[in-house]
Amino acid sequence: MQEGLNAWQLIAGADPTLFAIVQLSLMISLSAVAIAAVVGLPLGALLALTRFPGRNLVIVVLNAFMGLPPVVVGLAVYLLLSRSGPLGQFGILFTPLAMVIAQAILILPIIAALSRQTIEDLWLEYRDELTAMDVGPAGRVTTLLWDARLSLLTALLAGFGRAAAEVGAVMIVGGNIDGFTRTMTTTIALETSKGNLPLALGLGLVLIALVLAINAAAWTVRVWSERQAG
């Protein structure tokens, strides 16, 4: 009970440590979503609209990778970025940039696989009409991306939810350095094991509130645009 009260005081009192951690977590996960979207949405569209040998294999692998274990991604990125690794000379291990890279890799399959499915379903529906209207390849992609924007937003949110909630990848490549690479999830893990329950609980509440707020916003956008465009 006492921990709950203290946790609330940290949030309500805008505790600077707590808010610095929240801010860093958001920056990292949103950057990861942005990068994964820039790569994943066109990749999904490409997979949806093209046929090539090995396409089914790519789709199966992509779908399977939606469930990549974060610690394994963390380990792989760690090996790439460590001093002796192929990208070691850039010295970005244990920085926020490394954490963004790890999370972007983690959620890229989610965004690519969900957008592939969405765009392919819409393409099956639109194919005859767009062909009859003589729409070229570039026009098809932009039409499908635009008309599927609501479902694609959901794919981005799924990616964000996964990035914001994971602990394994950022823990390994970020190192959980106080004031530098400490996110909400890694702090909760650390502070709980240290017995500092108020901070852990406070961050847990903020994390849940953030996820709720983002999903509520997405829901509002969805309802509003459905009213606009069906």
Added chain:
Amino acid sequence: MRAPVNDLPVLFERVSLRAGGMTILDRIDAIIEPGAPTLVVGPNGAGKSSFLRLCMGLSAPSEGRITWGGRPDAKPTRRAFVFQRPVMLRRTAAGNVAYSLKQAGVPREQRAERIARLLAQVGLSELAARPARRLSGGEQQRLALARALARDPDLLLLDEPTASLDPAATRSVEEIVRAAASSGIKVVMASHDLGQVRRLAGTVMFLVRGTLREHEAADAFLNTPSTPEAAAFVRGDLVV
């Protein structure tokens, strides 16, 4: 007004269409010329839809040759197609027409005026801002017609556009089709409704199991059908 290049006549020379070992259309010879609407009639599975898709260029024949205004592989810029169940884009009614105008290359500054005119033409002016997917079946079919007419076609292909509509909605679709035909657009429309043939047809193409049994003026088809199947169809018997 209209560009000198024209997609008419559409000429079918011994055109066959096969898929998966089945013959869908068998050695069709036909010419579609300007004039009153041509109704393509016959039982389900006779090949009506496939014939229209070939006319549009949506599929290619397995054998034989199709030319539009004497040109093979003519791009479908002066043709338009209305599907039996048209797919509404996830936009407003006006947005759907705007999309079609844009694809047809109509400059942006002319679109608003054309949208208003086209929606008025199909009686949907009041519903311009409504999401297209919220419209009723009849309204969607009329919007599909507006979208097709936005392409300013020489040839308008309609695949049983009234098959799932009630009489009132059917009448308004037929009125739009009739108006389009009298403005000089060649209408080719699949139907299995004998009443519709009487109301609209200038000529009739009668298909049975992928072969073209009759192609003649509607009067002749209705009054003196020359094949037993056509006679049965006109009598209202079941033709399979």
